[in-house]
Amino acid sequence: MSDGGEFDPSAAAMRASGQMADREVDTASSTPSGDSTTADGTQDDESDGGDADAVGVTGALAAYVMPLFTAPTRGPTASTFEEYDVGKPWARILDGVSDYVLDLVDRDPGDSLGPIGKIGLGFTSFETDQGDNDSSSSSDDAGDGPDHGDAPVVPGVQAT
């Protein structure tokens, strides 16, 4: 940067004292390009609103959808649901949902399969578990562990 005639001492002082971030936010919302005054800039405000909406939707997707794929799991908690007499498919689904919720509230990070994997595992179990509930209870090595067996292939999620 050079010390040219365009130097803004006020902005520089705000930046120096750590207030520039707030100022940039204010500037972005109140003085869009092409109009530095915007005392009554309704058109500019509308465009700002559209941008804000787009940012809001993107932010919501990042906050609520991405954890379905990226949130860590908390181990084979499906067995816990089974202990409460929840059937295996629903136990797995609830396990994934619980992991998803736990991630949203930022609690207890774990490992292995992501929530969407667990949920998918639960749904696929509907088909395989129909009519053979008895056998599943006797050979639960393929059922309790959400990280084993027939986990569906989900982009971005690797079953270990």
Place this chain on the structure above:
Amino acid sequence: MTDYLADTTHLLVTGPTGARTNYGGKSSLTAWLADNPLRERELVIVLNVKQDDFADVLEDYEEVASVDELADAMADGHRRVIITPQTADWETVSANLEAFIRELPSDMTKAVILDEVPELDEDAVLRFTRLHGNGASCKTVALAQSPTDVSGSVVKNCVPVWIGPAPGSYDAWFRAHDLGEHIDTLHAQNPYEWSVLLGPDAADRDHFEPVSEVYIV
């Protein structure tokens, strides 16, 4: 007794010194000030328009090239900064610095060292010395080869600091500023020694030995 070295008393450091006279010392004295008494102040800025090697001496000072970069350095937490402009437009740099200082919180204690004051923006230098002492808690250390090269208003608002021997050609200037009592002593002052002229009487003069050679820039 020497609070004037650190408080908002402005200092005008003069003396016809330099490499060719072998009596250099203003910049070294400046480096000593920046490394010692001025550290009491929260923010110290050296405007190094002549691109001296202050950064080699003031090792914990951050060196930047513009006032904009000074702001960035301060945002990163630096409070000891050397501005070494990569431009010959020293007037604009000094004007920007003055405007920047004016915008900083007044309760932040500051010190600004201005080298080659006669080459800087005159209005900016006047505001530094007339307004920013108490108004912005900003001490100014102004450097000039000769006190006659700077505005009379700057002289009035600063305490003169004379380094090295004073040539006889400055006798009239000393008398005109009611400092005639110091003439003989300053004629005999050795190279690199410096005196602070606080008033008209001999007792108003503080004499100092040369600063350490480690401050030679």
